[in-house]
Amino acid sequence: MIKTARRKSIGSQRNPETRIAVLQAARDIMANGGIAKFSIEAVAREARAGKPTIYKWWNGKAGLLLDLHQSTAPEIEATNTGSLREDIAGFLVNLIDHWHSDDAGDIFRAVIAEAQVDQKSRTAFGDYIAGRRAVLSGMVDAAVSRGEISGGADIDVLCDILSGLALQRLLSGRDLSVKEAGAIADVVIDGIVGQSNGASL
């Protein structure tokens, strides 16, 4: 419907209908042809939008794919099970499940592939990862409030470790079992010193 409607430019604001049409076109192209068929040109044609419009509102291919990724499925929310270990393990399992279901994993893989050939896309991808720290930060804050850990944990490092680990699984196509997710949570919470002392058993 939206694809055939005539849309009026509204100047310096992005027309919401244009956004919907562009994202829908991007989704269709990814679903039918994958990353090999995905180009700004193809999306513009499919969405009946101008290429300059797309370049104006999205930061190239990776920016458009990241917007599509976020609009495809709900973000992974922080959980609060009362145990930081369960929250961290659950976060990892939910993230990998999310990538395995729907098209989210394929779209995110396409973002990463694009980021390897284009510097602007690489920056957009780096910014996106850095922005994900809020969820983990919330889980750690809750653990501090519960008195489970004292304050002072390095959230940036925690965020880097968990997102790096999830990325590695996505990119190499390996699954993540609940048991593995628990073992990873053990290491980031108690360290390998804690493990070898049996603290997390």
Add this chain to the structure above:
Amino acid sequence: MIKTARRKSIGSQRNPETRIAVLQAARDIMANGGIAKFSIEAVAREARAGKPTIYKWWNGKAGLLLDLHQSTAPEIEATNTGSLREDIAGFLVNLIDHWHSDDAGDIFRAVIAEAQVDQKSRTAFGDYIAGRRAVLSGMVDAAVSRGEISGGADIDVLCDILSGLALQRLLSGRDLSVKEAGAIADVVIDGIVGQSNGASL
């Protein structure tokens, strides 16, 4: 030189000259045109080898790129500074430096991009990462021998965490400072509990 020599097939063994010619051709194509110009066809033409020969001895594009990556620069060796923290931080810094210098980072990025569009390449990439655990395993064993930590650390998880973190930096183009590498080593050794208790200060 090797490129123009006539090479005799030696049957079920790979001709070492063919290997050198193919890797040299792959390196030239990556250096001049990058991943966009890299194909088995282009490598075969440049190396004066048959495509079937390349497919016989290498597991597709990613397999060839991984072989090129390993032949381009020496592997990161385990260090033994007498401190597991220094060894882990040094390993991360050396790995990122290695990727930033020479063509190693570009080649590895190409491996990852290829692994996103092809299942066989994804498996080759996953196997390669799993194979890297020996270096970290050596560092942890040395720490156990020194009595720095007791045995029982989950080396697989440690390996996953550190390689995931390095991958994330490579893929998003972010640097890794010595300070950050130390902070990461603190978390994997003492955990965020250890951090918040000041154990690693």
